[in-house]
Amino acid sequence: MKAGRRVAVFPSIHDVMRVDRELAAAGVAHDLVPVPRGISSECGMAIEVAQGEDAADERIRALGGAVWVWTGTAWREGGS
Amino acid sequence: MIYLDHAATSFPKPPEVVEAVREYMVEIGVNPGRAAYCGAARAAGVVFAAREDLAALLGVPDSRRLVFTRNATEAINLALFGLLRRGDRVVMTSMEHNAVVRPLRALRDRRGVDVEVVRADGLGRVDPVALGAAVDERTRLVVVNHASNVCGTLADLREIRQAVGRVPLLVDAAQTAGMVPIDAVAGGIDLLAVTGHKGLLGPTGTGALYIREGLDPDPLVLGGTGSNSGSDEMPSALPDRYEAGTLNASGIAGLGAAARLLLARGIPSARARDVELSRRLLEGLGGIEGVTLYGPTDPEERTATLSIEVSGTSCDEVAFDLDRRYGIGVRAGLHCAPEAHRTLGTFPRGTVRIACGHSTTDGDVDAVMEALAEIAREAR
Numbered sequence: 001m002k003a004g005r006r007v008a009v010f011p012s013i014h015d016v017m018r019v020d021r022e023l024a025a026a027g028v029a030h031d032l033v034p035v036p037r038g039i040s041s042e043c044g045m046a047i048e049v050a051q052g053e054d055a056a057d058e059r060i061r062a063l064g065g066a067v068w069v070w071t072g073t074a075w076r077e078g079g080s
Numbered sequence: 081m082i083y084l085d086h087a088a089t090s091f092p093k094p095p096e097v098v099e100a101v102r103e104y105m106v107e108i109g110v111n112p113g114r115a116a117y118c119g120a121a122r123a124a125g126v127v128f129a130a131r132e133d134l135a136a137l138l139g140v141p142d143s144r145r146l147v148f149t150r151n152a153t154e155a156i157n158l159a160l161f162g163l164l165r166r167g168d169r170v171v172m173t174s175m176e177h178n179a180v181v182r183p184l185r186a187l188r189d190r191r192g193v194d195v196e197v198v199r200a201d202g203l204g205r206v207d208p209v210a211l212g213a214a215v216d217e218r219t220r221l222v223v224v225n226h227a228s229n230v231c232g233t234l235a236d237l238r239e240i241r242q243a244v245g246r247v248p249l250l251v252d253a254a255q256t257a258g259m260v261p262i263d264a265v266a267g268g269i270d271l272l273a274v275t276g277h278k279g280l281l282g283p284t285g286t287g288a289l290y291i292r293e294g295l296d297p298d299p300l301v302l303g304g305t306g307s308n309s310g311s312d313e314m315p316s317a318l319p320d321r322y323e324a325g326t327l328n329a330s331g332i333a334g335l336g337a338a339a340r341l342l343l344a345r346g347i348p349s350a351r352a353r354d355v356e357l358s359r360r361l362l363e364g365l366g367g368i369e370g371v372t373l374y375g376p377t378d379p380e381e382r383t384a385t386l387s388i389e390v391s392g393t394s395c396d397e398v399a400f401d402l403d404r405r406y407g408i409g410v411r412a413g414l415h416c417a418p419e420a421h422r423t424l425g426t427f428p429r430g431t432v433r434i435a436c437g438h439s440t441t442d443g444d445v446d447a448v449m450e451a452l453a454e455i456a457r458e459a460r
Contacts, residue, residue, distance in 0.1 A: 012307050043306055
């Protein structure tokens with residue numbers, strides 16, 4: 001897995017869908033992905049934000065999300 | 081059939097609703113909120129859109145606080161069983177449906193909850209001042225129905241909100257959601273229970289409860305939510321906290337389509353039509369000898385759900401005649417609201433209920449009035 005992957009996880013699928021809609025409206029490239037096992041054992045959905053879209057982190061946090069980054073060896077919560 | 085039983089469920093459902101259910105079942109079909117493949121995301125999107133649009137219709141800015149239920153009854157049970165504890169006191173009106181009366185009876189028996197009943201007047205009108213006077217420091221909740229399912233009497237929610245002070249207010253809007261404007265948050269409603277299949281025009285098996293921020297009822301049903309799965313406790317995040325188990329996603333798809341339809345049409349226009357139908361019925365039925373009408377005579381104080389009796393015959397016979405001789409479907413009996421009938425003075429006889437809806441025409445109400453004139457004449 002490539003270092004620098006950024007994935008946002010949320011308390012509920014409702015929040016995922018809400019942020020999906022907001023990011024789409026703001027033109028932020030992203031995709032819906034399964035929650036990475038290294039972050040959580042959730043069976044639900046997360047949002048992977050495309051490379052170069054770090055500016056979305058703040059908005060994601062404001063909407064209740066937590067941004068995780070793949071360092072190359074592990075997932076680390078934080079983002080920009 | 082001329083259908084005048086819309087207080088039980090609306091019929092027919094709009095084509096947009098039928099199409100949304102079909103589309104979900106045929107073209108989407110998968111479980112929303114349990115996975116991330118494209119189909120699951122599409123399914124989750126349908127549920128999300130339905131929640132957003134229903135929340136907009138009901139005046140709920142944060143749609144997470146609108147949780148889906150099977151119907152208004154389940155929503156009311158969630159609020160009552162989730163909030164009321166041993167030693168609490170609850171105030172309700174005598175116009176409540178068994179959806180409220182029976183859970184409160186059980187809470188009285190199981191948890192010792194004190195239930196105070198404030199009687200409405202003979203037209204089904206609840207005095208907000210009397211409700212306010214019934215509230216004391218142990219009162220945990222006040223429960224009122226927005227409109228009677230028996231005789232259509234509307235409660236003045238604004239006055240009631242002011243009269244009961246800071247005590248949480250649970251409104252049973254089963255008979256008004258989709259027909260009468262409701263602005264939950266701006267109106268100071270703390271808990272709003274709606275059913276999806278009546279005035280909201282959605283499928284049966286759908287409903288919702290709005291829960292004001294700061295209230296945290298215990299979940300009624302516990303289980304999988306697709307979130308916080310590693311814990312054996314229910315998640316704290318809404319709506320998941322109150323939506324254990326797979327949702328009725330196809331029904332919710334239909335409910336979402338109905339909400340969008342009603343948002344486009346505007347609830348005020350539905351309400352104006354409801355008032356027109358009430359006026360037509362009140363004027364017509366009032367002129368039939370032998371017909372007794374229950375509930376307010378001012379159409380602005382009621383919905384177009386009217387209860388009547390015909391002297392010289394019983395409500396079941398009238399309903400049977402209307403069906404078999406005239407092809408008109410109405411409901412006879414106590415309408416699951418015995419306290420309301422005691423208040424109106426029609427217990428245990430019951431009444432014939434004529435309940436209009438979005439699709440009711442002037443011709444429909446004229447037909448029932450002509451039939452009732454004939455039945456009343458024959459019964460004299």
